[in-house]
Amino acid sequence: MDPTIDPCVDFYNYACGKWINNSVNLNYPSWNVLYETNMKAHDKIVNVILKVINGDSSIPLNRGERAAVELFNQCTDMNKLRTIGLNTWLRFVEELGGWMRELKQDVPSVPLHLSILNAYNYTVFPLFGVDVDVNYFDSKTHIITIYEQLPLLLNPSLYQSKVPVTAEMILNKQGPEVTSLLQETGEEMATLLGFDRNSLAVREMISKMIELEWMITTTGARQYSHGNEDYEVVSIAELQAIAPVLNWKFFLSSLIGEPIRSDEKIALKGGKEWLAKFARILLEYMKSEERLSVVRNYIKWKTLFFHLAYVKPKCRNGYLWSVVEIYSGPPHLRKEFCIMRASGIFPLSLPSVLRKIDGTERARELPSHFRSYPDKMDDERAMEIEGDRISTELFWSMVFGAGAVYREKIEKLRKPVDPRAWVDSRPALSSTPIHNYERNLVQLPYDIVSSPFADIDLLDFASMGTIIGHEITHAFDEQGKSHGPTGNLGQKWWSLESRKKFQEREACYIEQYARLTGSNDEAEARVSLYENIADNVGLEVAFKAWNAHGRRTFRKLAGLSLNEQQLFFLGYAQGWCALKSNRQRGVHMLEEKRQVRLVIGALQNSAEFASAFSCPLDSPMNPQRKCVLW
Known part of the structure; x- marks a missing residue:
């Protein structure tokens, strides 16, 4: 934090300023506590996987868990991958x-x-x-x-x-920039297969494919x-x-x-x-x-x-391999790529390895409509079946493993929906929570209930608590209004009067966040409206929950003179401090502004925040007009 900044003027830089200015981020396009939590969870499982691979672990693993470990081993064995090359x-x-x-x-x-x-x-x-x-x-x-x-x-x-974009325009580099990139990429892939990239017939065929894609x-x-x-x-x-x-x-x-x-x-x-x-x-x-x-x-x-x-050939120059990194990630994030792909192919077995290391007590304490790992992780037979997804080589392990996952989804056609089943659009090892409208279910991936994002009780409420509140609030956004208590789409469970009053209060958030963009752009504020509302309500309910249940376990932090209410809001803000690498700052400027607005917007509407920091009325962080949904 930067205590030289007045918290009633700019709380984001008060909470994050020194960390942003003094930190060095060389390896990641962006970094915050949520990413750090994600990376620490991955580091934890990587360390144990390496112990298993090296024969240094005494943790008993079933067939599916061993297959998940082997896939990670295949994925990170760069010497073998370079030897195989493109073959x-x-x-x-x-x-x-x-x-x-x-x-x-x-x-x-x-x-x-x-x-x-x-x-x-x-x-x-x-x-x-x-x-x-x-x-x-x-x-x-x-x-x-x-x-x-x-x-x-x-x-x-x-x-x-x-x-309209035509193949002729693409061939003559007169189309959008993306079409020129795709043309280069296609021609480079053609050379891998023995084509002459200077051949007009080859270049024309590729430009026609790009026209179709466009x-x-x-x-x-x-x-x-x-x-x-x-x-x-x-x-x-x-x-x-x-x-x-x-x-x-x-x-x-x-x-x-x-x-x-x-x-x-x-x-x-x-x-x-x-x-x-x-x-x-x-x-x-x-x-x-x-x-x-x-x-x-x-x-x-x-x-x-x-x-x-x-694949990882020894020579990876040119546009083709730069674009392939959209799918495979950059070299320095190879372990993260391998963990996420293994989690997708072994959705039970790989998180089960992590559970054996880290325990499940915190996850088990979540209410029944919150999931942090798949219930089927207790099913040894299901993990044994996942063991069939491994092959002798990474390429085929990925191909056939992904095929087995898809086939498993297809086979659900005549089966009833299990309301407690894991929503399989997100692996258990990820940092992205979701609200599933059809099942009225909030899914908190295993990573997000880990330290440092979920740490001491006060920060649990300020960080994870606000995310839970955020996701619950999506039940009342434009899609949530249309789903109803059973999750079925099309249920008109809101009266016209309720919808009208809700829209009137939405208008306040649109105006506020349009001002926060610096351009009074209401179009942008409308796009992010329901995320912004969820941020506001998530903060409000988390603070109320902490006051009701969390304060009895609060422990003061040494070296800080802030009281517990002030620490709550500081913990909330610092969960969203964002650090961009120098090469990414221009590219991700909109995302960076979103992080700032996430903190500033919600706190401007919080009377509890203004009271905690004694902010004068009409100071930047305590405007007289506040947007309140309920």
Whole structure:
């Protein structure tokens, strides 16, 4: 903290100033207590994994836990990975049927649905995703769900352009910057497969694939944050009419592994409109074999590109390998990449290793609607089954392991929803808590209940307590209002009068956070509205909870003259002190401002904060007008 700054003028820099100015962050694009907690949890499990690998651990492990340890070993054995180089990936290319073979020889035409299913076999969803998920309209049942996919570079906003982008524009470097990067990336991948990157035919084929990616991405309807999400359930016949680009009954039966019933219902995440637009694009490409070959090669490009994340050739120069790091992470974060991938493939076994080390007492104390690790971690048989996901080489362990996870999700189709099952969109080893609307469940990943984020009791309430309050509050945001007490979408459980009053109070937050942006930009404030409200309510309920339950266990901190109320708010703010590396400060400026607004905005609305620090009325941290939801 920087005590030279008046806490009633700028509490963020009062709480964080010296730490930001005196700390050196060389290895991470950004750093705060939450990241530190995440890294410490990872360090803990890495240390034990290394003991197991080196034969220095006496902790008994089951078959699944040993497989999880072995995957981490394969993932971090850089000498072996460099020795293997591209050899396994090149064999994978052949198994997939090659890439752009039309440019070298005549090849038989492959039906589009087979090209898509082939990519699905390797857990790559190149054009659209198909999953089995909770039915938003009936949260006790599962339903086949179709949703749009992310582009190669994962961020759809990079593809924005004021004019339609064509293959010719891309070839002549007249398209958006992202298309030039993709062209370079595609040409470099082509050289790995023996193509001449200077060949006009090669360059044209790649530019046509990028044009297709741009068209699919810019006609999508992807929704972000906690805004309204279009969600519709249709019959197989309706799906066929909306998108007559595939025989959907045949395609889905082939994917699921059982005949799809004539009355089968299909959920469309994002609604009908994006799928209809997507289908019109593909129908145009299906009018000629030449254009259809562009689609097939695009599918293979995404499949091959995704799996480059699992190889480490000795030479990794050029744009291609820089872009691959979007998936594999930079070299200095290799252990973190390996832990997260292992956690995804072994969602029970790897957290179980950590639980054996760290104990579960704190996690077990959480209420029943808060989860910090999967209940099935107590199921030895389930972990034994996970043991089958390991292979003799990292590449195939990743490929087949991810396939087993996907198959497990698909097999839920005819099964009822377990309300206590882990929400598998986030691994247990992560730092991202979520509110699941369909199950009315808050999921706190194992990492977040660890030190230093969850430490002494006062800081538990100020840090983890505010996050719990934040996530609960999402039950009342725009999506939460639409789900109702049972979790079912479409339940009108709010009266019109309640909605009107809620919107009136929302307007206060929009105005306040627009001012905090420095530009009075209400559009930006509307985008982050429900996150901002959740920050405010989370702080308020955590402070009340601490006053009611936590103060009896409070221990004074040596060397600080602050009283316990002041320490609570200091602990809250310091949980969000953010340090950016020099090379990332410009890139992540908006994110950095979000951290500041997270602290300042909520504290400006807290009468308890103003009282604790005796802030004069109308001082920057104690404005007369405060936004209060309840």
